[in-house]
Amino acid sequence: MSEMERQSMDVDIVCVGFGPAMGGFLTTLSRGLMNPDGTPAVESAVMPGMPPQVICYERADDIAAGVSGVVSKARGIRETFPDFDPAQVPLCAEVTHEKVAYLLDPHGASRRQDLLDIKDGLIRTFGKHLPFCGEHSVELPWIPPFLRKEPGLVFSLGQFNQWVGAQVMAEGVAQVWPGMPVDKALVEDGRVVGVRLVDQGVTKQGEPDAGYMPGMDIKAALTVIGDGPVGPVGRGLDDAMGMPHGHTRRDWALGMKMVVDLPESCTLPEGFVLHTFGYPEPDIFGFLYVLPGRVASLGIFVPSWLDIPVRTAYRYLQHWITHPYLWQHLKGGVMRSWGAKSLLESGRRGEPWLVGDGYARIGEGSGTTNVLTGSGVDEAWTSGVQLAEGVLELLRAGKPFSRANLKEAYVARRRASHLEAEAKVAEKSRDGFGKGFIQGLMGMALTGFTEGKLNMCGDHRAPHERVPTLEETYYPQIPAAELARMREECRAKGEALHDAVMDRVGWPKIEYDGQLLVSHQDALLLGGKVQAPFGYADHVVFVDPQLCEECGEKICIDMCSGQAITMNPEAGVPLFDREKCVHCGACLWNCSKAHPNDPEKTNVDFRAGAGGLHSAEN
Amino acid sequence: MSAGYHIVVCGGIVPDPLQTLEPVKGPAGWGLKNELMLPAILDPWAGHALFEAANLAKNAPGSKVWLVSMGPKAKLQQVMMTIAQKVPFELVVLDGPAGGFVEAQAVGTALAEAIEAIPGLDKSRLLVFGGWMSASRGAGATLQIVGEKLGIFEQFQGVDKLEVQSGGALRLLERVEGGSYQESTLDGPPAVVGWATGELPEPPNNPQVGMQNMRLVMPALQKAKPVKVEGGPEYLSVQVPSQKRETRVVKDTPVDEIAKEIVDWLKA
Secondary structure (H helix, E strand, O other), X not given: OOOOOOOEEEOOEEEEOOOHHHHHHHHXXXXXXXXXXXXXXXXXXXXXXXXXXXXEEOOOOOOOOXXXXXXXXXXXXXXXXXXXXXXXXXXXXXXXXEEEEEEOOOOOOOOOOHHHHHHHHHHHHHHXXXXXXXXXXXXXXXXXXXXXXXXXXXEEHHHHHHHHHHHHHHHOOEEEEOOOOEEEEEEEOOEEEEXXXXXXXXXXXXXXXXXXXOOOEEEOOEEEEOXXXXXXXXXXXXXXXXXXXXXXOOOEEEEEEEEEEOOOOOOOOOOEEEEEEOOOOOOOEEEEEEEOOOEEEEEEEEEOOOOXXXXXXXXXXXXXXXXXXXXXXXXXXXXXXXXXXXXXOOHHHHOOOOEEOOEEEOOHHHOOOEOOOOEOHHHHHHHHHHHHHHHHHHHHHOOOOOHHHHHHHHHHHHHOOHHHHHHHHHOOOOHHHHOOHHHHHHHHHHHHHHOOOOOOOOOOOOHHHHOOOHXXXXXXXXXXXXXXXXXXXXXXXXXXOHHHHHHXXXXXXXXXXXXXXXXXXXXXXXOEEEEOOOXXXXXXXXXXXXXXXXXXXXXXXXXXXXXXXXXXXXXXXXXXXXXXXXXXXXXXXXXXXXXXXXXXXXOEEEOOOOOEEEEOOO | OOOOOXXXXXXXXXXXXXXXXXXXXXXXEEEEOOHHHOOEEEOHHHHHHHHHHHHHHHHXXXXXXXXXXXXXXXXXXXXXXXXXXXXXXXXXXXXXXXOOOOOHXXXXXXXHHHHHOOOOOOHHHEEEEEEOOOOOOOOOOHHHHHHHHOOOOOEEEEEEEEEEOOOOOEEEEEEOHHHOEEEEEEOOOOEEEEEOOOOOOOOOOOHHHHHHHHHHHHHHHHOOEEOOOOOOOOOOOOOOOOOOOOOOOOOOOOXXXXXXXXXXXXXX
8 A cells, every 4th residue: 555645743742542651641741831820831842832732642432441440559649639539539449448368269170289279178177267267268367568558549440540631631731532543653763753643444454445544643752652551552662662681571461350339238348458369260360349339349360371271351250259258249249340451560571661762651561560569550650740740851941852861851760769669679579470379479478578689480481482282281181182172163163162161171150140240242231332433444463364273272262351352163363353352452462372573472463443442330 | 605604513411322320319319320430422412413513514614613512521521532533613611410310491591591602603694503312311302492592493303414505595304204304494594403313424533623623622621611500300210221131142043033033022
């Protein structure tokens, strides 16, 4: 396709992605761009006499489209809003109670190390005589300080983003536009000069169609990238600039979450925070936060080190909900919304070049997630605030947004802050999980109690290097011939393998109640709706179809949060239906085949796309 | 008409229609459960009115479009971020409730007052557009009341087509029973047009339109006039239709079988 002439627009600062990092950036920046008397503190270079023109593009159709429950110490957020009153934000409360519980497997279907089986046996035998032991569970009598969130906040990230967006808009300085995906950063001679918006009016393959409108080029002196862990602009920049030596993005997790109306019988108090581990697979973590109005946000994290090639977060979530320890509180509850999101758990190890000529990175895509403390929102927010402070400093001094200046103004701030100190401590905290669940817990404890001085060494291979075949995983439980037959049957029916395999290894069927326990497709309908605007190219692309043909695992199908990637009865290359894609990005990092040209990537590409899941409530 | 039209679109925000909506009685009367948590969109009917208005204005030089919207300011801000990228308009904001429980008379009066107060509005060229119905409350009376308060008695409801004829006359097609249209011809403005679905699709997002709009949208939101709605009806009980979905994913079902199933369902 020949290059079309594109419209171009000049602004001062262009931003990509509206999440907590961008919230922190725009809030802080907006406050500094105007004087108290309403005159611009700094003049726009593209519109003299006006304050700098700041524009932020967000892919989703709303700045609060996703469903997400968060517990956070909220230090950075409270520094920005010293008089923060949780009651200002719907679904926000102070943390009042915290619990960590180890869940035993009531069905005997999960994959547990022998040592863990022995420990579970001892708990079952002697637990009834011990305090803290309940039905198939053990509540930790003491929570390690590095995991504690008090005095923190539980809130809905969607509602918080909406509240922050309203504050930013009220300042009247920055514009936030949802429903507008950014294709890539524009790089000229090693300098980022702005961004290109995605083409509209194209076929699924990206070819011009009726109403073709080439994506506009937005030119800016500074491009701020906060498009999260699977954002195509940040990842494209990583391709263009390379990653710092030794930095990789190999540790991920998929968070699948629900907002639930708790039943009348539930006695859990507002501000209650529960974290679980041990079930449905030992290294799948769960969380439940009680928000105001008898609403709970709950869900699980399925990590990249879970070496089971057949896995679905949705079914695991349902098994977790129905565990006796949780079901006693949740039975009779009603799902209000549902959603999923990838988390970049590499933390500081996945940090890209934070700045360059004309650009800066903030938020989760810049490696702010702290895997030891299990937090990321406040860290992302803080990184945005730090960049805004640096940008204001440069604007006031009339200095250009060069790599050197941004390094001094932003990176130096970040390096000197608690964000960096805590990220360093957490850097190797989860390496042990690569070896096994018990080693993982020991590693976390070792790191946590020594503040990162000692760490458990671990297996740190990329997911596609470590995922075993189905035959290896289930030997001798399921004979290879039977697996081959199951695979063929599922392919013919166009179904994923995970349900068949989970049934076969002893997981009980989920009994739908039509309220909280519903089919995956009903969750997609009842828990939200997928926005897939017409006229955009497909954003999930199978790079080398031949590799997909030969793939025996097809984890992309099993782990697809919206069942948007499905088995193709005709051939081995999966089908993709963006009408169901929730944009979680799990396909990107769960794929068990390496990219043909880059072993740090997989055979699935996740490009810029409009829409995604709009949760029924945030 | 060489001078073009002054088109005022009345369009509120509503909870995104695929929400679970549950009425609850609070201290201020009936509302929706978790109303502030619900994502909001521009009322789909009002959306059609806005897109038709923008198209008419584009083809009639000298025209201007205002969007007059009543809703909670914080929610309106977010909706406008999306709408402002679609078509050019100037925003007039009334900071008030948008849950659908306020009496049409009160809403109509507030909107009419806001329209009267628009500086430079030429009533001889005025077309008041809006949704024939609303996703929050299908009373279908608000727009009529707005027209009456403004002294405009040429009113058309359920409109799918508006054509400007040579000489400036307006030809309108209103929906009537059985999928037919009632055709009317009007000499010219002023008129009130309650749109059904119109003929235009939702325009794609256009950043330049957005940039142009947002320079006016943001001050308008800051200047939003609070509207306190008092009185109105007292509802004894409120019920919204319950959402019932029975989803099945079935592949390779013959067309005849699907058709039969639908017919059986309709007959049941």
